[in-house]
Amino acid sequence: MNQYDYIIIGGGCAGLSLAYHLNSSTLSNKKVLIIDKEQKNKNDRTWCFWTDQSTKFDHIVYKSWKNIEFLSENFVLNAPLHNFTYKMIRGADFYKETLQTIGQNPNFHITHEAVISTEEVDNKVLIKTSSQEYLAHWVFDSRFDSTNFCTEMPENHYLMQHFKGWVIETEEKVFDTSKIRMFDFRTEQGKEVRFFYILPFSPTEALVEYTLFSKYLIAEEEYDEKLKNYIHHQLQIDKYQIKDTEFGIIPMTDYKFGRKKGRKIMKIGIGGGRAKPSTGYAFYRIQQDSAQIVKSLEASEQPFYRQKNDxxxxxxxxxxxxxxxxxxxxxxxxxxxxxxxxxxxxxxxxxxxxxxxxxxxxxxxxxxxxxxxxxxxxxxxxxxxxx
Ligand SMILES: Cc1cc2nc3c(=O)[nH]c(=O)nc-3n(C[C@H](O)[C@H](O)[C@H](O)COP(=O)(O)OP(=O)(O)OC[C@H]3O[C@@H](n4cnc5c(N)ncnc54)[C@H](O)[C@@H]3O)c2cc1C
CATH class of the missing domain: 1.10.260 (434 Repressor (Amino-terminal Domain))
Known part of the structure; x- marks a missing residue:
């Protein structure tokens, strides 16, 4: 049977980030397998975050901004970010960079199969996929199935951050590329949080997104209708082309995701509770988590580290x-x-x-x-x- 030091289930953001951090550490000689049911080659999402530090992915940052804008009916703020920079990484660039770098390490392997089960056997973990069985000393599992996630919890809250965005191209130069529009609350709220968000890539191209924090999704046509109205009435743009769309759902919950799924299995990513409950931002926290896991493995040959008391x-x-x-x-x-x-x-x-x-x-x-x-x-x- 194929044996590995570390098996990472899911080669998405958390799985590939962990592999990337391992590859640039003293553990790059370990035998690592990443199992993902899908090939990662599409620009299926964009990741944004703000930081005053450099990151391992600064060389693939697609665009960054030093100013933000906040709007509601009775208040407008344009502010410099000072020490912070708001950065955006395209999913496609992240997958390409991580897969190419990891691919150069002969100890790191990637396979495309669906994991069906994990079971601890004699201090190791047995993983069964649709076609194979593997053994690992440590398993990092980033699977998270929101459809099977219990959303009715008396002690905790569960909402969804759901959004649809259009990358639009305009004929006129209409976007100010020096700033992101982080919140534009000039829209009817219903009983939920609703706002627009704009990332301008050039004077004629931007991602315009309609976001809700709520318990239920809305009809597909409603996202489109809201985007269309906002672009027409608030941005006063009549002529544009939709070049790309993005749709996403991120869980917003204070449920305590356990990190230990077993003695030798650690949950990572969204399923390991890495999304900030009240904002849904996860990318930067996943990078911090990957760095801490690697540090812990290097220091004590086990990945569970003491999280700061937050x-x-x-x-x-x-x-x-x-x-x-x-x-x-x-x-x-x-x-x-x-x-x-x-x-x-x-x-x-x-x-x-x-x-x-x-x-x-x-x-x-x-x-x-x-x-x-x-x-x-x-x-x-x-x-x-x-x-
Ligand atoms: C559209 C979108 C935009 C986002 N934008 C931002 C942002 O701007 N900033 C931010 O901080 N966060 C953002 N997030 C939130 C978060 O950063 C992402 O969801 C991030 O991808 C989470 O990483 P992950 O590894 O937990 O999950 P994923 O990246 O989804 O990776 C999980 C992987 O597991 C694989 N998998 C699932 N089941 C199996 C199985 N049985 N066997 C094998 N493989 C399996 C999947 O194919 C997938 O590749 C966004 C999320 C979405 C959906």
């Missing part, structure tokens, strides 16, 4: 999710006050979980208190009742 962010996420769930439309006002009353670096550091208690207090005292007071009661009561 209890306060877990509480903030739960409170924000509770508000989104209960009264999604109030997020527009909360975010407006947040962006109005704080320097942008403070807001972005908070969303990246790198603030301290004092700055958290400043942020909390800058937003309307009522929705939070009700959610504090809901969150703590529901947890007490379940425990």
């Amino acid at each position: 209890k306060q962010y877990q509480i903030y996420d739960a409170l924000i999710l509770n508000i989104m769930n209960r009264k999604g439309e109030s997020i527009k006002e909360i975010f407006t006050e947040l962006f109005k009353n704080n320097p942008i670096e403070r807001v972005l550091s908070f969303l990246n979980e790198s603030t301290n208690i004092y700055t958290d207090f400043l942020l909390m005292s800058s937003v309307p208190p009522m929705p939070f007071l009700k959610s504090i009661k809901n969150v703590f009561l529901s947890r007490k009742l379940v425990k």
